[in-house]
Amino acid sequence: MRIGIAAKLILVGIAFSMPIACAVAIVLGVINALYTFYGYVVYRNENEIVVSNMALAPFTALMDFESLMHRLKNVSGLSIDSEVMVLALVNEKTVLIRGIEANSSRYISDFSNLSNCLYCCVVGSDLAKALGIELDSFVIVSSMFQPISIPLKVVGYTNEKPYSYEVVVPIAVARILRRATSNQVSVAYIHAWNRESIELLYKSLDINIPRPLLEKIFIAIEYMGQEKKTKFYSSVSEAYFSRLGINQTTIIAASIALSAIVALGLYLIGQSIPHLIKNEIVVLRVIGVPKILIAIILCIAILVSMVLSWLLTYIAIDLIKPGIAIINHSIQLVVDPHVYASTFVIAYAITVVGIVRSGELNE
Amino acid sequence: MSKAFVQILETSKTITLAIVRTNSIAWLLLVVAVPIAIAVAIDTICYSSQLYVADLSNTFAQVHESMTMPITKHENIYLCYFNIVVNNKKLSYAATVLANIDKPCIGLDVYRSLGVGKVVVELESETINVEGVCKQSWLSPFIALPINITNPMKLANTCSFTQLSLSQNTLLKMSQLLTQDTTSALLLIKNYVLIAYLPVFIPAANNVLHRVSAVVKALRIAGVPKTIISLSLIISEEVVALLSAAIGVAVGVIASHLALTIASSIAVEVPYRPLVLSNTLVYAIYAVAALLVATVVALRIGENVL
Secondary structure, X not given: OOHHHHHHHHHHHHHHHXXXXXXXXXXXXXXXXXXXXXXXXXXXXOOEEEEEOOOOOOOOOOEEHHHHHHHOOOOOOEEEEEEEEEEEEEXXXXXXXXXXXXXXXXXXXXXXXXXXXXXXXXXXXXXXXXXXXXXXXXXXXXXXXXXXXXEEEEXXXXXXXXXXXXXXXXXXXXXXXXXXXXXXXXXXXXXXXXXXXXXXXXXXXXXXXXXXXXXXXXXXXXXXXXXXXXXXEOOHHHHHHHHHOOOXXXXXXXXXXXXXXXXHHHHHHHHHHHHHOHHHHXXXXXXXXXXXXXXXXXXXXXXXXXHHHHHHHHHHHHHOOOOOEEOOEEOXXXXXXXXHHHHHHHHHHHHHHHHHOOHHHHO | OHHHHHHHHHHHHHHHHHHHHOOOHHHHHHHHHHHHHHHHHHHHHHHHHHHHHHHHHHHHHHHHHHHOOOOOOEEEEEEEXXXXXXXXXXXXXXXXXXXXXXXXXXXXXXXXXXXXXXXXXXXOOEEEEEEXXXXXXXXXXXXXXXXXXXXHHHHOOOEEEEEEEOOOOOHHHHHHHHHHHHHHHHHHHHHHHHHHHHHHHHHHHHHHHHHOHHHHHHHHHOOOOHXXXXXHHHHHHHHHHHHHHHHHHXXXXXXXXXXXXXXXXXXXXXXXXXXOHHHHHHHHHHHHHHHHHHHHHHHHHOHHHO
């Protein structure tokens, strides 16, 4: 087969498979972004263990921080930070308000100007741009949990993610908005300085965790009177979604299934590929080239074009701005390479079936 | 004119039968019904969830209103920023209000949040000890001082006259918001699927054209003009497209019904709400328009068939 024909096949293959590859990547990216959103919001530094209550979302969870501290009082080598997250209205937009301990060293951004200022806030730069909030101005924050509004002075900006779409306030202010008591927090971040401390930590919380998961964990604690129920998860998102009966496997299976349905159209593209070179196929058949060999060559050509389509889309996915936001956080599409590769296998199989069953090869 | 019309109808009938007989209807079904089924399923799930949250919100609002005292919508206050001392720690920019109250007090939420029942407010050259929780619920996020404690005009630098709006927000607003955000993400998936399927229409139309080529040739031999055959082919494909769109809508409805039933059994019970007809008509237009363009392109590419 001439190089020109092969190039034509590859180019046509790319032209037809690229939209499907894009749609598959967007389907996977959006589903993944929705699933990992809570993990993005509950920003966990490396080697940190997140502890929270069993709730539907980090901004609805409240846990007894004092009780946690009490349980961990005999464990050395730990540094513990906490946050209170709450949704509120700022300039008629719903915004995530993150109450932090301003002196904590866990933040890259400088929040020290919140440490001696109660009714002050640091506004995320993207949010400030979107809402037109200026430095030294006041923003009125209205709670979603109770009919109160608080004026806060804007003392700084932050462009660190995920804070760039949020309003960061002293933890006491977030508690006011959330109507939480001084010992309640949304999440606690525990940084253990060594493996021994981690093991002691789990022992104090009466949790048996498999060794490989030791440093990658989310612990959900629920108190029912004196009774304590503890569960552990391998990711923050898994913990919150498990309340809806959805785990990561279900999400992956659903996104692969949806991608496979999206890729069904490739069957027809596979059917049309041999048609593009039907005259050449006739000649090849006349000179005695077996059907199977022609089919293999076509499959290789379409493999090259589909690999290129999938690869180009994977590279370009970072550039795609889907234009959707969850609680003002503009979401970025992130495609899991393994899941994306598996959708490629399915899509290629569908195309190959189309090629093999095409009229030109079976005449 | 009427003769040509009759001829188009008859030719369309012949081609439609050929499309069915040669199984090429299956490809049109695949191309048209699959994206429409996905789109309708996503639309229905979003629509049902939104209506569910809206209903819940209304019910909650009614219950809430009957159970609680009416909340003041606006309060005229002097909002001031004094330094306060809490547990020997000085805090600046502590929002303090000068309100129509008898004695200084700490708002309930400030009290709960700071965990202290006593703060010291540094007012100009004097300090005021504030103790006790405010009775007025709207003062709960503040430390409040009586308005007559000092002349507000003197505090022009630290105080400003403000009308504070107190809105009745509820947790339901949060569910509405999350539903909206998730819905917009799902609708984005839907739109991309519909767009991604557009190029597939061309091979589908081409496929149909080649599968019915024998019938087309027979029609040509019988003396039917090319234009009549082309128009008839377009009409036949559009009829099949409409049928496929209807099947797509039906599959989408069943799929969304199923998805909501499964979701309801494991999480929140969201009842199925059927889409209004106008919503699904958009998909019929999508199918007809896309296949029309694809058939015209296919006819241009496969001109030799005619």
